[in-house]
Each structure stands twice: as C-alpha cells, then as structure tokens.
Amino acid sequence: MRAATACLGTEAGRKVKITSRARRRRRAFYTFVTPWLVGFILLTTLPLIAGLLTSLTNYDGLNLFNVDFVGMRNYASVLKDPNARHGVNRTLMWSLLNLPLWMICSLLLAILVNRKVKGIGVFRTLLYIPSVIPGVALVWTWKIILEQNFGLLNGFLSLFRPGTGIGWLTKYALGGVTAIAVWNGLGAGMIIFLAGLQGIPDELVEAARIDGANNFQVFWNVTLPMMTPVLFYQLVLGLIGAFQQFVIPLLVTTTAQQGIPVRGAYLYMIHVYQQIFATGRFGYGMALLWLLIIVIVLLTGVVFATQRYWVYTEIGEV
Amino acid sequence: MQALKRVRGARGKARKSLGRLMSYILLIVVTTLISVPLIWLVITSLKVDTEYLSYPITFLPAVPQWRNYLEVFAPQYHFLRHVGLTAFLALTFATLTVLTSSLFGFAFSRFSDVKACNRLFALVVGLIIIPSIVTVIPQFIIFSRLHLTGTYWPWILWGLAGSPFHIFLFRQFFLSFPRELEDAAEVDGCTPFGIFWRMFLPNAKPVVATSFILNFVWVWGDWFTPLIYLRNDNTTVAVIINTAYKTPTGQFLTTLTLAAVVVYILPMVLTFFLGQQHILKGVVTSGLAGR
Numbered sequence: 001m002r003a004a005t006a007c008l009g010t011e012a013g014r015k016v017k018i019t020s021r022a023r024r025r026r027r028a029f030y031t032f033v034t035p036w037l038v039g040f041i042l043l044t045t046l047p048l049i050a051g052l053l054t055s056l057t058n059y060d061g062l063n064l065f066n067v068d069f070v071g072m073r074n075y076a077s078v079l080k081d082p083n084a085r086h087g088v089n090r091t092l093m094w095s096l097l098n099l100p101l102w103m104i105c106s107l108l109l110a111i112l113v114n115r116k117v118k119g120i121g122v123f124r125t126l127l128y129i130p131s132v133i134p135g136v137a138l139v140w141t142w143k144i145i146l147e148q149n150f151g152l153l154n155g156f157l158s159l160f161r162p163g164t165g166i167g168w169l170t171k172y173a174l175g176g177v178t179a180i181a182v183w184n185g186l187g188a189g190m191i192i193f194l195a196g197l198q199g200i201p202d203e204l205v206e207a208a209r210i211d212g213a214n215n216f217q218v219f220w221n222v223t224l225p226m227m228t229p230v231l232f233y234q235l236v237l238g239l240i241g242a243f244q245q246f247v248i249p250l251l252v253t254t255t256a257q258q259g260i261p262v263r264g265a266y267l268y269m270i271h272v273y274q275q276i277f278a279t280g281r282f283g284y285g286m287a288l289l290w291l292l293i294i295v296i297v298l299l300t301g302v303v304f305a306t307q308r309y310w311v312y313t314e315i316g317e318v
Numbered sequence: 319m320q321a322l323k324r325v326r327g328a329r330g331k332a333r334k335s336l337g338r339l340m341s342y343i344l345l346i347v348v349t350t351l352i353s354v355p356l357i358w359l360v361i362t363s364l365k366v367d368t369e370y371l372s373y374p375i376t377f378l379p380a381v382p383q384w385r386n387y388l389e390v391f392a393p394q395y396h397f398l399r400h401v402g403l404t405a406f407l408a409l410t411f412a413t414l415t416v417l418t419s420s421l422f423g424f425a426f427s428r429f430s431d432v433k434a435c436n437r438l439f440a441l442v443v444g445l446i447i448i449p450s451i452v453t454v455i456p457q458f459i460i461f462s463r464l465h466l467t468g469t470y471w472p473w474i475l476w477g478l479a480g481s482p483f484h485i486f487l488f489r490q491f492f493l494s495f496p497r498e499l500e501d502a503a504e505v506d507g508c509t510p511f512g513i514f515w516r517m518f519l520p521n522a523k524p525v526v527a528t529s530f531i532l533n534f535v536w537v538w539g540d541w542f543t544p545l546i547y548l549r550n551d552n553t554t555v556a557v558i559i560n561t562a563y564k565t566p567t568g569q570f571l572t573t574l575t576l577a578a579v580v581v582y583i584l585p586m587v588l589t590f591f592l593g594q595q596h597i598l599k600g601v602v603t604s605g606l607a608g609r
Contacts, residue, residue, distance in 0.1 A: 022431070029432040032425035036416060037438075039479020044445065044453055051456035061459075112348060117338055121346045125594060126350060133588045134539025136556045137579045141359045144370070144576065152358050155375035162374075183355065194573035195602045244451050249541055251560070269451070276455060279545065286455065293452050 022152075055286035062280070074287035082159040082289060087268035090174065094267055097178045103234055105182060106189025107227070111219075113190065116198045131187030139251040142180045146314070169252055173264035177249050184248075189234065196230035197223070228311045236303055243296050246270050268292060363387075365577035370572050386577040390442055395562045397555070397578060399585035404554040407470055414477025415484060415533045416526055423488025424514045428500065434557045439489070447480040458546055467548045473537070484529045491525045528596040534588060535597075555582060 055074055057067045078084050113124050133141065145152045146168035157164040168176040200223060208218050246269035253261040261270050272292070276285035348415060362370055363386060365379040392399055428440045461472050495518065503513050519526070537554070544554040557581055564577040 023450050025429060025510070026432050026548065029425055029429040032407050032421055032429075032510070032514075033438060034421045035478055036480055036485070039475070040441065040445075041474065043457060043479050047453040047456035047460060050460060051452065052568055054456065054459065056552055091392075104551055109348070110343065117345075119342055120345075123349055123589065128586060128598070129356065129590065130352060133356075133583055134535075134556065134586065135541045136560045139584045140560075140576060140579045141355050142573070145358060149373050150375055151369055152354075152375065155377075158374055183352070191598055240449055244449055251541065261488050272455075282459060289451065289455060293449060296449055316478060 051286050052290065054283055055290050058282045059282045059283045061282055065071045070283070071200060075291065077284065078288055083266070083271050084268070086263075087266055087271040090264070091243060091268040092247070092267050094174055095239065096266075097174065098181055098242055098245075099235070099238050100135055101178065102182045102185050102189060102238065103231065106186050106234075107193050107231075109186060109190040110193030110197055111223075114194055124190075127190060128181050132186065133184065135251055136179060136248050138184055139248060140162065140178070141250065142183075146176045146179070166310035171264065173252070173262040174257055175266045175282070177252060178253070180248055181245065192234060193227070193230060196227050201228045225312045229313070230313045232303075235302060239303065240297060243290055243292065243299075244269060246273055344527070359576060360580060364402055365573050367571060367573050386574055388580065389574055390563075390578045391583055395558075395578075397558065397562070397581075400553065400555040400558045402499050403552060404538060404556075407473055407554060408534045410470070411477045411537050412530050412533035413471045414474065415481050416478040416529045418478055419484035419524065419529060420488045420519055420526065421514060422485045424492055424518050426485065427489040427492035427495075428513075442482045446486060454543075461547070466549050468552070470552075474548055481533070484533070487529060488522065488525055491508050491522055495521070524596060524599075528594060528599055531589060531593050531597055535589065538586065 010048050056069060056071060058074075099226055109127060113120060113127065118217065130200055142151070147165050148154060148165050148170065151168065153162050153168060157166070168179075204222050204226070206220050213221065246267055249261060249265040249267055249270055250273065252265065261274070268288075269292070272285050272288045274287050275281045275288060351403065361378065364382040364384065365376075369379055370377055422442075426435060426442065429435045446479055457472075458467070461467050466472055488570060499517065500513055504519060508516065539559065540554070541556040544557050548554070548557070550557075559575060559578040563571040565571060
C-alpha cells in the first residue's frame with residue numbers, strides 16, 4: 001500500500017516535471033526567436049504591406065499628409081507606359097541572352113575543371129576570382145574594355161580591322177552588360193555545377209564506357225540527365241536574379257557620365273529605379289514593382305511546372 | 319605476349335600523358351582568357367590618363383605609374399577615411415548577423431518539439447526564396463520617414479534581425495550535433511542559452527567563418543544600399559571610388575580610379591584566397607555569392 005502510493009507519487013511528479021520542461025523549452029524557444037519575429041514583422045511584413053498600399057496612392061515622397069488613394073489607376077497606367085513596355089522588352093531580351101550563355105559557359109567551365117590533375121585547385125581558384133569582384137569594381141574593369149574609342153576590345157579588333165569602333169556600351173549596350181554579368185557569374189556557376197558533377201556516381205560513367213559509349217555519348221546520355229536537377233536550380237535562381245538586375249546597367253551608365261541610362265540596356269528595373277529615385281513617383285514605382293513580382297512568381301511557377309518533363313529524379317526520391 | 323602488353327602499356331601511358339598535356343594547355347588558355355579583364359585593369363591603372371585616352375590604344379604604359387597608387391590615398395579624396403568607415407560598418411553588421419543568425423539557427427534546429435518551430439522555419443525559407451526587391455524600396459521609404467537614412471542604424475537593425483540565408487546555414491549545421499550532448503549539458507544544469515553559447519557556437523567555427531566572411535564582403539561590395547541610404551561624407555568606399563576621382567573641373571581621372579579599384583578589391587581577393595573553402599561552401603549552399 002505504501003509502496004503503491006509512493007509509486008503514484010513519482011508518476012505524477014514525473015508528469016509535472018515533463019510538462020514544466022516542455023513549458024520551459026517553449027519559453028526558451030520564444031525568447032530566442034523573438035528578435036527574429038520582431039524583425040520579420042517590422043522589416044518584412046510591414047514594408048510589404050506599406051509597399052502594396054503605396055502602390056494604390058499618388059505618394060511622391062513629399063505629400064505624405066495629403067496623399068490620395070487612387071485605386072488601381074497606377075496599375076492601369078503601367079499598361080499605357082511606353083517606357084515600361086520598352087523595359088519589359090529589354091528585360092526579356094536580356095534574360096534570353098544572359099541566362100543560357102551563363103549556364104552553358106559555367107557548365108563547360110565546370111566540366112573543364114572536373115578532372116584529377118595536379119594543381120587543379122589553383123585553376124579553380126583563379127577561375128572563381130571574377131565572381132569575387134563587386135559591382136563598382138566590375139563595371140570599371142569592363143568599362144575600359146568595352147569603351148568605344150579607348151577600350152581594349154575595339155583596340156584588339158582594330159589590329160585586324162583598323163578603325164573598329166563598336167559601341168559596346170551604347171548601341172550594343174545589352175551585349176556589353178551581358179558580357180559583364182556572364183563574366184561575373186561564371187565562377188559561382190562553375191562551383192555549383194562542379195558540385196553537381198562530383199555527385200555523379202563513377203559507376204554510371206564506367207558502365208556507359210564499358211557499353212562502348214564515347215565522350216560525347218557519356219556527356220549526352222549520362223552527365224547531362226544527371227545534371228538536370230542542378231540545371232533546374234540554376235535556371236530558377238538565374239531567372240529570379242535576371243529579372244531584378246539593374247545595378248550593372250545603372251553603374252555602366254553613371255560612370256559613362258550620362259544622366260539617363262542607355263536605351264539599349266533600359267531594363268524594367270531601371271525604369272522602376274528612375275520612377276522612384278529620379279522622379280519621386282513612389283506610388284507608380286511600387287505598382288511597377290508589384291507587377292514585376294507577380295510576373296516573377298508566375299514565371300517561377302511555370303518553370304516548376306515544366307520540371308517533371310526534363311528534370312531527372314531518382315526513383316523513390318521525394 | 320609479354321612484349322605486346324608492354325608496348326600497349328607504354329602506348330596507353332603516352333596517350334594518358336598526352337591527354338594530361340592537352341588538359342593543361344586548355345586550362346591555361348581558358349584561365350588566361352578569363353583573367354584578361356583583371357590583368358588589363360592592373361595594366362591600365364599604371365598608365366597616365368593621356369595614355370588611356372590615346373587613340374589608337376597603347377597596350378602597355380611607357381613608364382609604369384606606381385605613383386597612381388600613392389595618389390589614391392591623397393587627402394582630397396578621403397579614401398582611407400571611407401575605408402575605415404566601411405570596415406567599421408561591415409564589422410558591426412557581420413558580427414551582429416553572425417550572432418543573431420546563429421542563435422535563431424540554434425532555436426530552429428533544437429526546438430522541433432515546440433509546435434511553432436517548424437512553421438516559423440518555413441517562413442525563413444520562404445524569405446530566402448522571395449525576391450529581395452519586394453522589401454528593399456518600401457523599407458527605404460520607411461527608414462527615410464523615420465529619419466534613419468544617413469545613419470548606420472539600418473545596418474544595425476538588419477543585423478539584429480538576422481539574415482534568412484545565414485539562419486538556414488546555421489540550422490543545417492546544428493542539426494548534425496548529437497542530441498545526447500545537449501541532454502547531458504541540461505542534466506548538468508546548463509540553461510538553453512548556455513548550451514548555445516558554450517557548446518554550439520564554439521563548435522560551429524567553420525560556419526561562423528563562412529557566415530562572417532559572406533556578410534562582411536556583402537557590405538564591402540554593396541554599392542546600391544549605401545548609395546540610397548547614406549550621405550556623401552559617411553558612405554562606404556564602393557560609392558566613393560565610383561565618383562571621387564575627378565579633376566577640380568569635374569573630369570574623371572580614369573587611371574586613378576582604376577588604381578583605387580585595385581586597392582578596393584585587393585582585400586576581397588585576398589580574403590577569398592585565405593578563406594576559400596569557407597566561402598565556396600556558402601556559395602554551393604546558397605547558389606548565390608554572398609547573399
């Protein structure tokens with residue numbers, strides 16, 4: 001009898017202990033993440049809502065106390081804005097140029113450095129360096145190459161065809177900007193593709209070789225299918241990044257001492273930047289921005305939907 | 319038979335070393351081609367401006383102008399002052415971000431018994447995926463209304479809130495820590511914060527290094543945020559080198575700017591050489607350098 005009560009006592013005691021431990025852990029968890037939660041509310045949720053509300057007004061940075069609610073009018077004007085249309089056109093061209101070029105070049109580079117020879121680490125390091133160069137330095141580095149009269153590229157071409165003066169930063173600005181961005185992205189792309197290549201089991205390649213496959217067949221039938229998940233990942237991130245690009249074209253144009261960005265590289269985000277920071281049309285700029293975000297989300301969704309047609313997944317993988 | 323085998327072996331070896339030679343040639347050619355812009359940057363930074371502005375172009379400077387590199391530090395350009403300010407800002411931001419992100423990462427990895435844990439972590443992952451521009455501009459509007467533009471407060475607040483990607487990085491790392499370690503510490507009377515501070519953080523040195531370098535380099539390289547947030551006299555070095563090197567009449571001093579660019583990127587390249595394995599791990603995890 002005595003033993004039984006004692007037993008009951010400890011049982012109840014343990015239960016109390018467990019619940020109090022759970023409560024303590026809950027309290028500790030919330031104490032830890034509260035700063036994050038506060039930051040999330042103040043620095044993400046609030047700006048998100050503020051941005052959405054701003055896009056429905058005629059706020060211009062000065063008229064805070066007599067802002068008018070204009071409903072969807074900002075969104076409607078986007079459709080009639082020829083500069084926005086031009087920006088969309090340029091952004092699509094830019095993505096079509098930049099994305100495939102960057103992905104193909106970095107995949108080729110990854111294949112090149114994916115071999116076991118002495119000193120390969122040195123080559124990988126050197127090839128990665130362009131990805132370390134930040135925006136401002138990047139643009140100055142390339143400005144002296146692409147400059148029409150004094151640039152290295154036209155100077156080099158003039159050796160074969162004297163007097164070559166191609167406007168890499170003016171008439172063909174989109175080409176120039178693409179070259180800059182691709183060069184800058186090569187190292188990071190290479191490293192990610194390399195990680196993917198190294199994840200391909202050797203047995204697969206060997207089995208293909210025993211079956212008599214040549215280098216190209218191994219690449220086409222083994223390497224490439226096995227790399228589709230990495231390609232997919234790069235495509236999604238690259239697409240999201242390409243649609244948001246504006247730092248390189250903006251810097252190219254400001255260092256060229258031109259007030260207005262070059263027409264050829266007038267990306268959609270440049271238009272947003274112009275509206276908000278140059279003319280102070282915050283409301284309209286936010287409407288432009290929200291439309292861009294909707295497009296990015298939709299496009300990402302489309303890319304995800306195509307996934308099952310071309311991206312290889314292991315059977316049984318979730 | 320034996321002889322045949324030997325011949326075949328020798329031929330195979332010759333073929334192999336020929337292949338290796340081809341590999342090296344290809345590697346050297348490609349690496350040189352990709353390095354041309356940086357080599358050209360250094361060469362041009364050693365020219366006088368009139369040499370850069372000559373047509374047709376001259377490939378090498380007649381006399382290398384090493385004094386360009388002294389001129390970069392001339393007092394009228396305030397280069398060193400802004401290097402100091404940038405280093406201070408980057409150090410503050412990186413330290414705060416590492417501390418908060420590691421704490422949040424710890425919370426998200428070790429408290430999965432708390433109901434809200436996984437749901438909140440899903441929000442963190444969501445934040446990594448959504449385009450950052452959604453919040454950048456409205457945040458700027460809010461900060462400017464609060465009169466916090468022109469100060470370093472935004473960076474401190476961003477640091478205190480942690481960065482989603484770095485929270486993710488720390489969480490993944492902490493998940494691999496054995497449960498028993500934590501239980502043993504708890505039995506010994508260690509508080510949850512003590513467990514984080516005395517056991518998890520000291521054992522996460524590689525991730526701390528990765529996270530710190532990526533955050534530091536982000537501030538050092540960022541041009542747009544300081545451009546819109548800060549004043550000319552307290553902005554970062556990225557903004558300064560882009561516009562500071564001009565003659566009194568406003569003409570750009572190109573070769574001087576280029577020398578400043580070299581000085582500006584040198585610490586980044588060196589950091590990369592020294593902290594390679596840390597940085598590349600971060601790049602592979604994020605897919606983006608230093609976000």
